[in-house]
Amino acid sequence: MAATTRNPSRDSLAEAQPQLGLRERKKLKTRIAIRRATYRLISEQGYEATTIEQIAEAAEVSPSTVFRYFPTKEDIVLTDEYDPIMEAELRARPADEEPLEAIRQVMTDGLRTFIEDERDEVIQRTKLMVEVPAIRARMTETMATTSELLVHALADRTGRDHDDLDVRVFTAAVLGALREVMLYWAARDHQDDLIELVDRALTTIQGGLRL
Incomplete structure (x- = not known):
């Protein structure tokens, strides 16, 4: 299962x-x-x-x-305890599952539950990301911690070194997409379906930008 x-x-x-x-x-x-x-x-x-x-x-x-x-103060807004959980769930995905699909399942399942349990906090956090430049700037720095956790998990899943460039580029692309989705969602007053936006962003990474 x-x-x-x-x-x-x-x-x-x-x-x-x-x-x-x-x-x-x-x-x-x-x-x-x-x-x-x-x-x-x-x-x-x-x-x-x-x-x-x-x-x-x-x-x-x-x-x-x-x-x-x-x-x-920006760290209080941006930091949560879910990074280790996300890493553990990524490592628990089926070994033969493609990395992007594993990331897709972990992110969408996790966000779905997070929104159900803490929707007000998610909305407030992403609203502050848009409205407060200091938070938006700090977000780039705090994502480095998340990136390291995912890089190690993905490298282990794919049998690569932890400093493998392809793994790091892939992880940066995924987290960059997640960042842009959050900002886009908040800027549109949280009217869109966040899960659909994340899925759409990851599909764009998978297929590239086409004419």
Whole structure:
């Protein structure tokens, strides 16, 4: 049976990772609390007006704790805990499945569940990507972490080295497509079907741009 992505809700995310020790689960819960407080404050008063001090107070932690988990305010908006899950699901796909098809299934299944569980957060995040230049700029940097995870998983699946140029170009193309889809979706007021947009973007990568 083909593997499917299991994106747990935020409430159960820590418990859904039994490989984590008690200390790691506490850290995960703190990260989630900080992010939730941030989104709540931003929705109430806007991104620029929301300070790290306010976030810390709302999350019941110190400002230094916020910075320990998230180097910048942009990171709070952009970072989530799903990259390791996505990597694991990619590695669990059938061994004979083409890389692009494996990526397609992992991304679309994961996004579908994520939207069902956290639609408001997804909408708020992508809206901020469009509206706040600092977030959009930081997004390129944070995607490097996701890229490394996927590069290693795809290299292992295809029997290539982790520094293989073709793997890195392929991964960059996929993540670049995902970035553009998110911005396009938000710019059109989230009216389109996000899953269909992702599927369309990956099909474009597969077939190229034709006349």
